[in-house]
Amino acid sequence: xxxxxxxxVEQANPGYPQTPVLVDxxxxxxxxxxxxxxxIDGPMLILAGPGSGKTRVVTHRIANLLxxxxxxxxxxxxxxxxxxxxxxxxxxxxxxxxQDVWMGxxxxxxxxxxRRYAPLVxxxxxxxIYDTADSKQAMKRAVTxxxxxxxxxxxxxxxxxxxxxxxxxxxxxxxxxxxxxxxxTVAARVxxxxxxxxxxxxxxxxxxxxxxxARLLRESPELRAELDQRYQYIMVDxxxxxxxxxxxxxxxxSIDYPxxxxxxxxxxxxxxxxxxxxxxxxxxxxxxxxxKTVRLEKNYRSTPNILRAADQLIRHNTRRKNKQxxxxxxxxxxxxxxxxxxxxxxxxxxxxxxxxxxxxEDCRPRDFAVFCRMNALTRSLEHAFRSRSLPxxxxxxxxxxxxxxxxxxxxxxxxINNPAHDVALLRVINVPTRGIGAKTIxxxxxxxxxxxxxxxxxxxxVDQIDTLPARSATKVRQFVEMFDRLSIxxxxxxxxxxxxxxxxxxxxxxxxxxxxxEQDNSPLANVDExxxxxxxxxxxxxxxxxxxxxxxxVALVSDTDAWEESNDRVTLMTMHAAKGLEFPRVFIIAVExxxxxxxxxxxxxxxxxxxRRLLFVGITRAEQQLQLSYCKRxxxxxxxxxxxxxxxxxxxxxxxxxxxxxxxxxxxxxxxxEFAYPDSWDLPxxxxxxxxxxxxxxxxxxxxxxxxxxxDKALPAALTTAAKLLDNQDQTQKVPLSAxxxxxxxxxxxxxxxxxxxxxxxxxxxxxxxxxxxxxxxxFRLAFAKLVPGDQDLD
DNA sequence: ATGCGCCAAGTTTTT
DNA sequence: CTTGGCGCAT
Numbered sequence: 056x057x058x059x060x061x062x063x064v065e066q067a068n069p070g071y072p073q074t075p076v077l078v079d080x081x082x083x084x085x086x087x088x089x090x091x092x093x094x095i096d097g098p099m100l101i102l103a104g105p106g107s108g109k110t111r112v113v114t115h116r117i118a119n120l121l122x123x124x125x126x127x128x129x130x131x132x133x134x135x136x137x138x139x140x141x142x143x144x145x146x147x148x149x150x151x152x153x154q155d156v157w158m159g160x161x162x163x164x165x166x167x168x169x170r171r172y173a174p175l176v177x178x179x180x181x182x183x184i185y186d187t188a189d190s191k192q193a194m195k196r197a198v199t200x201x202x203x204x205x206x207x208x209x210x211x212x213x214x215x216x217x218x219x220x221x222x223x224x225x226x227x228x229x230x231x232x233x234x235x236x237x238x239x240t241v242a243a244r245v246x247x248x249x250x251x252x253x254x255x256x257x258x259x260x261x262x263x264x265x266x267x268x269a270r271l272l273r274e275s276p277e278l279r280a281e282l283d284q285r286y287q288y289i290m291v292d293x294x295x296x297x298x299x300x301x302x303x304x305x306x307x308x309s310i311d312y313p314x315x316x317x318x319x320x321x322x323x324x325x326x327x328x329x330x331x332x333x334x335x336x337x338x339x340x341x342x343x344x345x346x347k348t349v350r351l352e353k354n355y356r357s358t359p360n361i362l363r364a365a366d367q368l369i370r371h372n373t374r375r376k377n378k379q380x381x382x383x384x385x386x387x388x389x390x391x392x393x394x395x396x397x398x399x400x401x402x403x404x405x406x407x408x409x410x411x412x413x414x415x416e417d418c419r420p421r422d423f424a425v426f427c428r429m430n431a432l433t434r435s436l437e438h439a440f441r442s443r444s445l446p447x448x449x450x451x452x453x454x455x456x457x458x459x460x461x462x463x464x465x466x467x468x469x470x471i472n473n474p475a476h477d478v479a480l481l482r483v484i485n486v487p488t489r490g491i492g493a494k495t496i497x498x499x500x501x502x503x504x505x506x507x508x509x510x511x512x513x514x515x516x517v518d519q520i521d522t523l524p525a526r527s528a529t530k531v532r533q534f535v536e537m538f539d540r541l542s543i544x545x546x547x548x549x550x551x552x553x554x555x556x557x558x559x560x561x562x563x564x565x566x567x568x569x570x571x572x573e574q575d576n577s578p579l580a581n582v583d584e585x586x587x588x589x590x591x592x593x594x595x596x597x598x599x600x601x602x603x604x605x606x607x608x609v610a611l612v613s614d615t616d617a618w619e620e621s622n623d624r625v626t627l628m629t630m631h632a633a634k635g636l637e638f639p640r641v642f643i644i645a646v647e648x649x650x651x652x653x654x655x656x657x658x659x660x661x662x663x664x665x666x667r668r669l670l671f672v673g674i675t676r677a678e679q680q681l682q683l684s685y686c687k688r689x690x691x692x693x694x695x696x697x698x699x700x701x702x703x704x705x706x707x708x709x710x711x712x713x714x715x716x717x718x719x720x721x722x723x724x725x726x727x728x729e730f731a732y733p734d735s736w737d738l739p740x741x742x743x744x745x746x747x748x749x750x751x752x753x754x755x756x757x758x759x760x761x762x763x764x765x766x767d768k769a770l771p772a773a774l775t776t777a778a779k780l781l782d783n784q785d786q787t788q789k790v791p792l793s794a795x796x797x798x799x800x801x802x803x804x805x806x807x808x809x810x811x812x813x814x815x816x817x818x819x820x821x822x823x824x825x826x827x828x829x830x831x832x833x834x835f836r837l838a839f840a841k842l843v844p845g846d847q848d849l850d
Numbered sequence: 851a852t853g854c855g856c857c858a859a860g861t862t863t864t865t
Numbered sequence: 866c867t868t869g870g871c872g873c874a875t
Contacts, residue, residue: 492851
């Protein structure tokens, strides 16, 4: 189970302006790095390739600023993830101990400002931050209240449109006139309602954090000037991932004091879907005319083999800044390109490889990472790892905070902190059940909506709702009374508050009663862990009104923040989550068409480029060894489907890579009928730039560079000819899985005849244990085993 | 009002 | 294979 992390972001020791700064300038920095570190005033763009020591440069630069007498509180370092901020804080801690430089994510930066200036946007300072699930609930309610037809759209789509609007700084009023497309028109009508309801609930969603601050800065010149002066030296990490709102914020804080230093790499921009605008970094030099540009092109992380693969791949993109990847390191092992029959074998083999390496070589579980495109793909690996007792950590898994019992507890806390938090109230008003059903809630909501009141306030005025039966009104009144009892404890230590509410609300009893049979990961155990986390938080925040801080913390931590470097475990994560990390040995699984260039973005060349960058990010995490793999078939939404390798694989320097096919050439049933080349490949891969290799324009068959020796075997499925396919199919006997029954006689190609002793599992996992007539006993996955019914002769 | 069970839908990436 | 939404029986 995931551990809760309680990293404090605010550092509360303002009294150390004169602490000596321990910049160890004797540490070797390259010329380019030195240049960046020593830059003080004016805008700077640091184009930092992967593994180029960017964090080191940034922290050294901050130390250098401090050494030049710039007050720590004049500096702010904005990052994209908490993880990156923590890393920076630790590194700066060794260079300049005790300095109070603000470091954190954009969202946290804005959240903090918004606490102070909440009234300016119509909020109170105890406003709540809705997470994605909360906004989804709120959106549904807004859609209902706006009374629009959702026949051709969904709340999710509307939410996406509104989110995009906010990221582009388009407010509800601006959207009315301009929209054209159908679902945008609907969204435009929901938008103001949604926003009004957020305001009533004294809440913001993630986008609002940026949006409100960006607007404030634009509409209040005084405030803008004040904050510009307050934060005279701003650094932005991962600048290629900023959206327009973030751009605007940074921009308006760098007018009077244009000492803005941004680091980034256009090739690692992978958040376009979230509104990130690559132009922010591509046009930085235009936006800030006297900008100093520094390129960090030397890579300290990966072997030349890995870098060449990354470089070849990314060359196929058009929207980028030319950049070399240089290294002094030794060649290292060839990059491995591996094909598997299916995802299970892929998982098993990777688990075996890792197990063997740990046993035979000088490496540990923490040296390994497995990346994938979607979280769902970690399932099979999890299974394989667990069965081998290989320690692993999933950075994402079933997220702790998303479990029902944790969300319920958090909802109670949210409600205590912000009684207007409607989503929280709706969540807990009848959990455990208190006789407040759907009808009652509907009436409460109608009353609240028509009076623009928070639901709890409506509940307080339950007497004014004449449509409500007396019995229901009583229940509601009892709930309000209970809430008031909780409220009294709001300022108590978090732990006490949580323990108190567990009893007072009857929630603990409710859990004890409802969860009898569940053993692993029982809700009660999660509740205990939650309590532990509050204890920890209390310990770290002895003074401040910790409930609000705690809730903000929880809202703004992401799953990627759960990753713990100190654990000696194999890491399983998405490539998005992997950004900024590095591992000696990396496996990237499911590099398959429709998955890596995800099918939902294949029509848009820009998005395909982003997918390519995603793979680039994955590849460049690897220090020493890298394996890319794909399968012939993969279980998707419950059933096996044939798949083909990603077209990106064709863009790699395959002649120098090591291609591996499954060593046991097991036949399989239901051979995929289309191993055909993906259509997208027929499109010219990249038009534009000078330097793309002509291989791309050849038809698939000729595209393969000549292979040395046994290249035939090494051909990926994607390139298998139709003729071979037919061949293959002819040899493959099609036997439906259902043909196998317990007790029946079967024949195996290697072991000969035998009898099925047991049959377990279903579908692709169906496994037969066979007692062979020669005395041995073996288990097989029916879907893959060379097993046929009856007592036959096999050639 | 509650709670169970069925059916349908929809599956990217995250602050 | 999972979640969420809805309808039915208690």
